[in-house]
Amino acid sequence: MNYPYNMPQYGGTDFSLSQRVSAVMKSVYLRMTVGLIITALVSLLAYSQGFLVFMLQHSFLMWGLAIAEIVLVIAISAGISKMKSSTALLLFLLFAVINGLSLSPIFAIYTGTSIAKTFFICAGTFGAMSIYGYTTKTDLSRFGAILFMALIGLIICSVVNLFWTSDTFGWIISLAGVAIFVGLTAWDTQKIKQMAEVMPASSIGHLATLGALSLYLDFINLFLYLLRFFGNRD
Numbered sequence: 001m002n003y004p005y006n007m008p009q010y011g012g013t014d015f016s017l018s019q020r021v022s023a024v025m026k027s028v029y030l031r032m033t034v035g036l037i038i039t040a041l042v043s044l045l046a047y048s049q050g051f052l053v054f055m056l057q058h059s060f061l062m063w064g065l066a067i068a069e070i071v072l073v074i075a076i077s078a079g080i081s082k083m084k085s086s087t088a089l090l091l092f093l094l095f096a097v098i099n100g101l102s103l104s105p106i107f108a109i110y111t112g113t114s115i116a117k118t119f120f121i122c123a124g125t126f127g128a129m130s131i132y133g134y135t136t137k138t139d140l141s142r143f144g145a146i147l148f149m150a151l152i153g154l155i156i157c158s159v160v161n162l163f164w165t166s167d168t169f170g171w172i173i174s175l176a177g178v179a180i181f182v183g184l185t186a187w188d189t190q191k192i193k194q195m196a197e198v199m200p201a202s203s204i205g206h207l208a209t210l211g212a213l214s215l216y217l218d219f220i221n222l223f224l225y226l227l228r229f230f231g232n233r234d
Contacts (some may be wrong), residue, residue: 017197024196024204024211025134031089031212035096036219042100047107052083055105065102069095076213086193092209092216099220106224110231118230122223129182130215133189140187154180170228177225181218188214 046052055061072095082089106115133140157162161169192211199207 009167019148021193021196024199024208025193025209027204028192028209028211028215031092031208032216032219035212038093038096039100039103042097043103044107045106046101046104048220051101052105052108060177062102065098068098068100072098073213073217076210080206080210081203085209088206088209095213096216097131103220103224106227106231110227110233114230114232115227118223118227121230122226125182125226126185126219126222129185133186134193136186136190140190143183144187144191147180147187150176150180151184174225174228178222178229179221181225185215185218188218 076088076091076095083091110118154173157169157173157176161173178203188211192207192214195207195211196204
């Protein structure tokens with residue numbers, strides 16, 4: 001969706017910078033919310049229809065879903081400037097569907113009440129950090145490299161723990177994951193805001209989708225790490 005800033009609903013030809021940024025951020029949050037809703041519905045539907053049993057019987061399917069998610073994230077992030085805004089949005093929604101299938105096992109592991117409780121805790125934390133990232137005058141870009149390196153370390157530690165299988169190490173990883181994605185939420189929000197201030201009108205739709213993907217990933221990962229602390233197992 002491109003924003004023609006000379007239209008009345010965007011303030012006419014005097015459409016201010018703050019109005020432009022606000023319009024972009026609303027589009028980002030709307031797309032992110034739609035993605036989260038799709039993921040939740042697909043995940044719940046897949047679990048209720050016995051998709052988990054099917055995945056256990058065909059273990060290659062889980063690997064296929066993981067690879068598909070990685071491919072889609074790379075395709076959207078690296079190739080978004082070369083595709084139509086509508087195409088980028090469809091790929092994002094497809095990613096939300098696939099991620100919903102991948103997350104369906106959590107309904108077999110945790111109680112529905114604890115999942116809902118964790119979701120609201122995550123939403124509150126995410127909202128607070130996103131507001132901070134949007135409103136703060138502090139330049140968070142200096143923390144970006146640190147957070148990125150910490151994320152790489154987190155991924156490596158998670159892979160190691162798949163083979164080591166230490167509960168204590170797992171709790172440490174989860175705590176670090178919460179801290180990292182809390183920071184990334186604020187940083188990504190500020191980064192999207194800064195890009196919206198300089199992005200040409202023709203690229204606003206692309207930015208909205210890319211921003212939605214970034215914040216969607218922050219939310220999902222924060223939720224999964226918080227679930228380790230607040231989720232009650234069946």
